[in-house]
Amino acid sequence: MILFWILGLPLSAALVSALPLGRRVAPLVTLASCVAVLALTVMAALRLVAGEAVTAISNWIAIDGLSALVLLLVGTVGSTAALFSWGYIAREESSRHQRRYYANYNLFVFAMLTVPMLAEPNLVWTGVELTTILSVYLVAFENTNEALEAAWKYSILTIMGGAIALLGFLALYAGSVSPGEEVPYTWHSLIVSAPNVSPGVLETAFALILVGFGAKAGLVPLHTWLPDAHSQAPTPICALLSGIKTTVILYVILRLIPVLDASGKIDVDDWAMVVGLFSAGIAAFLIIQVTDYKRLFAFSTVEHMGVILAAAGIGGAAGHYGAVYQILNHTLTKSFCFFAAGTALLAVDTRQIADVRGLIRTSPAAGAALLFGGIAIAGAPPLAVFLSEFSILRSGISEQHYLATALLAGFVVVAFFGILYHLNRMVFGRPLSVPEGPVPVRLPASCLLTLVIAAAPIIILGFYMPEPLHQLLQLAAGGLSR
């Protein structure tokens, strides 16, 4: 029943948000719905940790450790982004546009919730397609030339990816289910039937899904739309896209790793490691040459997707734990980074790195947030991302993947210096001389409150891991093993 509530709330909120009931109704309903969804996802995760099965419709709508983690993260970022939207979108004068924004926002959250909840892989494909289609309007929301260009590239490339992945899903189904056979078809049944499926079919299906959904998750070389879309969308949407949407897509790719492992004839770990390292490496070097600070964080997302995939490829219990730990930390930290970038954008009204200097003096809140976000996402100790990246590197050494570990460490270091080089100049540089002096901007209270709330778990997880969360991560890591 709890899963039906999780799906029903954002749908109802979308409906209410679309009605002309006053300017405050849509943001309030959206925030209330997202917080309720978060509470419900926490309850579902706790039940799962306690050993209970959480199922709505057997073999169709059910969650396990890995999907519960992703569900929890959708609830978390959905709530913080809804709070940030309150002050950020209030600048939009047209109440009709506001209502459209919130209706689409809720539908987008709904689509992201369906992906981890659905147990039938072909329906998961539909859920993933919905996440793309329902976010196109949000990317184009600002209705500028740049936003429309970004939305176009985003929609065309990722929908094409979806069509390619569809073929992979159909091949997977055909290889696993004999004609006329009336058996449940789920992620779990795929693992069970994998040893009897032709390795050629499995490899072809995996390659098609990796290419198709790799385009949606921003894996190199199909990442070109990502910095555009993730920089041009309104900030709360950037947080959703970069923080959790890419993770939701990667979750589907990760689901296939135990399936191919179970066949016993395919070395899927090598596939994951090579694709992951390639993405992390290219993105780390691209970070150095960015000129827009929102694109900086977008490229960091490409790097993190690569790191997570490489960690899954390293394999072993420690590698899989590192991968899911990185998923958790990436989502929390990246969404914070975009909230910080959005606050800076409100303060300085430019996205160009070269046009922002001495932010800590002109807007202390935005400067401090941007600096903290940069330090956290780059992987500085003792914050959360540092711990997960360190655990991945340690697992690489213990699994004797020395070359891959060395490359990964190198890419992480390049990204670390790339991010901090740009942010250091923005935050501490000498303020640019403007004749009339910097115009003080009053930042919306909801944006500042979001920064405080979103920063808390990043700091806390650097020092303390609550036992239920640790157990959930272990369950999620188990989902990557056959």
Place this chain on the structure above:
Amino acid sequence: MTISYALLTSLNGLAVGLFLMSSFALAATRQMQGCQRFYIAQSICLVTSAFFLGLGLHSSDLLAVAALDAIMKPIVIPLLLRRMVPEAIFRRREIDQVLNIPSSLLIALALTLFAFFLSGYLPRAAGSLGRINVPSGLAGLFIGVYALTVRREAVPQLIAIFCIENGALLCGFSIAPTLPLVAEMAFPFDILIIALVIGILTRMTHERVGTTQVGSFATLREGPGK
């Protein structure tokens, strides 16, 4: 009256052959309306193939999907596109394309050969009846990807997306004809929502930028000139 399996196989082969020809025509045409007409022709071939496969395999699910697709793809989606996209765009005769027609046809031919090679790695649950669907569907998909890459206009790019989806489905009907109905039904609705959303985006782009030549969009780049 029963239709023999051999006759159904031949009729399906004819539908799939016409599907492939309309894919080639889609890659070669330089006219906006031609693009749309060839998409409609391709969709009719897809629906016909699904119908013959449904008959041959005694699959009521596949027949239901064929019926739904028959309404969605050749009728609802083109009508929706005409409604969403400004008429001035459809009146354009020449579509900008990176490569010329002979080169496009040669590339489409090469992609078809590659599709026939790759199809050996995919399962064919529909047996000999739908054997031709797999390579032809893959070819349709690849030609769609090619058309998407070389077209510089919004509507032809959108139609190329539909062509990719048609190719995947033609292939899919043969690979997995026993797919659960709920999953089969999701695909046509997915395409409908795509047409709606991208149609709105095309209209917004036309109103804001004054053109739908998306190939010339190049403001979002890294570099000092930005």
